[in-house]
Amino acid sequence: MDAPRLSIVIPALNEEEAIGDTIRRCLAARNYICECAGLSDVEVVVVSDGSTDRTVEIAQSFDEINVIEFPQNRGYGAAIKEGWRQSSGSLLAFLDADGTCDPRHFGEMSRLAIADSADVVLGSRLGPGSKMPRIRRIGNHFYAFLLGFLCGRHVTDTASGMRVVRRNSLRQLYPLPDGLHFTPSMSARALLNDLRVIETPISYDERTGESKLNVVRDGVRFLQTIFDGVLCYRPERLLLCGVTACLMLVLLMALHPVEHYFSTQRVEEWMIYRFVVCHVLGSFALLLLLATALSNEMASFGPRRREATPFWPALVSVLLRWPAVAILMGTLSAASLVCLWPGIVEFVSTGKVHMHWSRLIAGAFTVFSAAQTAVFALLMKVISIWQRERENGRQTDYDSALISSHSERARDGHSSIAA
Numbered sequence: 001m002d003a004p005r006l007s008i009v010i011p012a013l014n015e016e017e018a019i020g021d022t023i024r025r026c027l028a029a030r031n032y033i034c035e036c037a038g039l040s041d042v043e044v045v046v047v048s049d050g051s052t053d054r055t056v057e058i059a060q061s062f063d064e065i066n067v068i069e070f071p072q073n074r075g076y077g078a079a080i081k082e083g084w085r086q087s088s089g090s091l092l093a094f095l096d097a098d099g100t101c102d103p104r105h106f107g108e109m110s111r112l113a114i115a116d117s118a119d120v121v122l123g124s125r126l127g128p129g130s131k132m133p134r135i136r137r138i139g140n141h142f143y144a145f146l147l148g149f150l151c152g153r154h155v156t157d158t159a160s161g162m163r164v165v166r167r168n169s170l171r172q173l174y175p176l177p178d179g180l181h182f183t184p185s186m187s188a189r190a191l192l193n194d195l196r197v198i199e200t201p202i203s204y205d206e207r208t209g210e211s212k213l214n215v216v217r218d219g220v221r222f223l224q225t226i227f228d229g230v231l232c233y234r235p236e237r238l239l240l241c242g243v244t245a246c247l248m249l250v251l252l253m254a255l256h257p258v259e260h261y262f263s264t265q266r267v268e269e270w271m272i273y274r275f276v277v278c279h280v281l282g283s284f285a286l287l288l289l290l291a292t293a294l295s296n297e298m299a300s301f302g303p304r305r306r307e308a309t310p311f312w313p314a315l316v317s318v319l320l321r322w323p324a325v326a327i328l329m330g331t332l333s334a335a336s337l338v339c340l341w342p343g344i345v346e347f348v349s350t351g352k353v354h355m356h357w358s359r360l361i362a363g364a365f366t367v368f369s370a371a372q373t374a375v376f377a378l379l380m381k382v383i384s385i386w387q388r389e390r391e392n393g394r395q396t397d398y399d400s401a402l403i404s405s406h407s408e409r410a411r412d413g414h415s416s417i418a419a
Helices: 019-037 055-060 076-085 105-115 134-151 167-173 182-192 215-233 235-264 269-301 311-319 324-350 357-418
Strands: 005-012 041-049 066-070 091-095 120-124 162-166 197-201
Touching: 005 019, 005 076, 005 105, 019 041, 019 055, 019 105, 041 055, 041 076, 055 066, 066 076, 076 091, 076 182, 091 105, 091 167, 105 120, 105 162, 105 197, 120 182, 134 182, 134 215, 134 235, 162 167, 162 182, 167 182, 182 197, 182 215, 215 235, 235 269, 269 311, 269 357, 324 357
Parallel strands: 005 041, 005 091, 041 066, 120 197
Antiparallel strands: 091 162, 120 162
């Protein structure tokens, strides 16, 4: 087989102070990168993202590179994607134009991509010798912790501006945004879509020129990107985290009243506030649990995931199918009758209710929970109908294609006979 080729894309927006040196370093590193990773060639592409200074003029002075010019600013991610589209390498890379990263690291990153069959190789800029500003370092640690917590896989630098990606892995990574949140979005999609991601440390120097990153605005976009990725590929992780948090709070709130009741056999007036809070939290926990099973069923309509559904979401989905849902609704309805029956009888007989508030709160919780379960069962039925109709539609399309093919062969046969 032919040795793979690496395409390095350098997105640049008004980087006249740094672009020349960055290009020279990339060209000087080509032989080293090829020898280190066993590549056939290294291609360098500069994409000017609507630059209004001398960035394009400086880049075009190098005959050995390709220069793509956007008349107007389209975004950091848009520049990288266009560079990849017009490049030819089976391995794709990008490098910030600000001179913060050493292109020689692409040698080891490409070697890892080939040797370990990695879909994405990230260059981590957070090593001991990193010169990254403190506030950005703190932000990167926070995003890494959050993404690792939500997807169950960890990388140290979710927004790294130096990566190597296999071209045939783009179908699992796209679509990606056009802005600066391109990098955390790629990290989230790669981890959540179960791609093979490898991280390797790289050096990081102070940038040349003014940074384009706005810590607050782009930080909010990074957060939104991470949550969007989780909701797209692994919504059950967020939902089950909510269920766990609610149940732990219910346990914490109910511990003292339960202990007091078993000691005195009495329900005191001061317990009403804890009852109400436990009612709300318990109802919310059940709602999130039902939503977990619902999202697991809806996954067939979303982006495909490589591995099977994780254990806990799959278990919840199995337990909340018929007839388990019917049993749950029946149990909740029976519990509500037990709690509210004395009050119902008293109201029918006398028109008044003197039932203790604890029965009312418990009864309201079971009634509301039964109603939630009934709505969930209805939505599950809707999804099953949609799934059946989609399969029927596929079968219809297949049958139509067979009929059309048979008709064309028949027409060809009649034409041959007539001839």
